[in-house]
Amino acid sequence: MSPNTLPELPRLMIDEAVKSALLEDWGRAGDVTSQATLPSTATARAVIAARKPGVLAGAGCAESAFRQTDTRLQFDLARNDGDRLAPGDIVAHIEGPARALLAAERVALNFLGHLSGIATATSLFADQIAHTKADIVCTRKTTPGLRAFEKYAVKCGGGANHRFGLDDAVLIKDNHIAVAGGVTNAIEAAKAFAGHLVKIEVEVDTLEQLEEALAAAPDVVMLDNMPPERLEKAVGIANGKVLLEASGGIELDTVRAVAESGVDLISSGWITHSAPVLDLGLDIELS
Incomplete structure (x- = not known):
């Protein structure tokens, strides 16, 4: 590089x-x-x-x-x-x-x-998915005080960076959804709060939640702990309307199948916290 x-x-x-x-x-x-x-x-x-x-x-x-x-x-x-x-x-x-x-x-x-x-760990993942459109991205699972350095290392290995902290993007996860009263409520509240330069991502666990999220039009949808066959269905449902990120327990021996489902991003905490x-x-x- x-x-x-x-x-x-x-x-x-x-x-x-x-x-x-x-x-x-x-x-x-x-x-x-x-x-x-x-x-x-x-x-x-x-x-x-x-x-x-x-x-x-x-x-x-x-x-x-x-x-x-x-x-x-x-x-x-x-x-x-x-x-x-x-x-x-x-x-x-x-x-x-x-x-x-x-x-x-x-x-x-x-x-x-x-x-x-x-x-090196990032490069191993990136090499596995080089034939697809997907990028491997890091998370906030980093060593305290070394986040910028570790995210820099991910870039050295051919990966991309997810958000650096809680302040640079809205990422609505399952606990936010639970307290907010649903996917739609959470996305609509985020849109009312965030400025025009702030991206909004929402995490979903099911295809039904994905369809609800698409109706509310976030920028990115995180597909959490879905097997490749379900990810492929999600890609078909989304039909290019939003970026799709696969997340949750993705390892070196499974990342290829995840990327081949057609998702845009694959996030991994392992490349920073366990490399x-x-x-x-x-x-x-x-x-």
């Missing part, structure tokens, strides 16, 4: 998150192991490399970890976010004061491994 197709996380946002992680790791005295074993004048060269196949995300966070630890550290990227990695591929070269290099190592790798894991970390390592290069 070209880096030009990706959103850009503000440097201030990256630096603040990385700074908090560095302070957490350094504690009250810094890296006492490196201070105890390495002279202050020692320098080192290292590489970050992939140990498993995957998709890179979080390079800016890794760069920030080394830069904030010591401005004398030179960090040169060999690959870009969104690139696919094979085992052994070099991601970055780092050179400079050895103590600082090792003090930044874990924080840099934590961000890289976590975000690359999300990008395995991608194994990347930092190795010192000996002269």
Whole structure:
């Protein structure tokens, strides 16, 4: 993936998150192991490399970890976010004061491994449905404080973003419907409240609810926990009047059938809250 197709996380946002992680790791005295074993004048060269196949995300966070630890550290990227990695591929070269290099190592790798894991998981889903019109999208099931980073990683993996928070779209779920007194009541109330730039989505559990929702004309309908054959019927009923999003327990071995039903979007919380970390390592290069 070209880096030009990706959103850009503000440097201030990256630096603040990385700074908090560095302070957490350094504690009250810094890296006492490196201070105890390495002279202050020692320098080192290292590489970050992939140990498993995957998709890179979080390079800016890794760069920030080394830069904030010591401005004398030179960090040169060999690959870009969104690139696919094979085992052994070099991601970055780092050179400079050895103590600082090792003090930044874990924080840099934590961000890289976590975000690359999300990008990799997303790519696995996206690859399964590439022959369809559907997009894989993330949810709000994210790590507190890291939502923007994790949603960025989803984009690196070829996915798309759902809403970022409770304030940027109306998403009427089953509990809203229960309290509001029905699908129609909830949609009509949302339309009366929301501005013209605010999208309205409603979650339905049955085809009967879908027909009721279509009559009230939301922008998007979420089809919750429907098997592929029911999703296909829903696509026929909607007949292109609204965007349709499939949601609920969709896994890698079922996402293809869901996409082939004809839905427009497939949402997955798993790609952010349960994606395995991608194994990347930092190795010192000996002269």
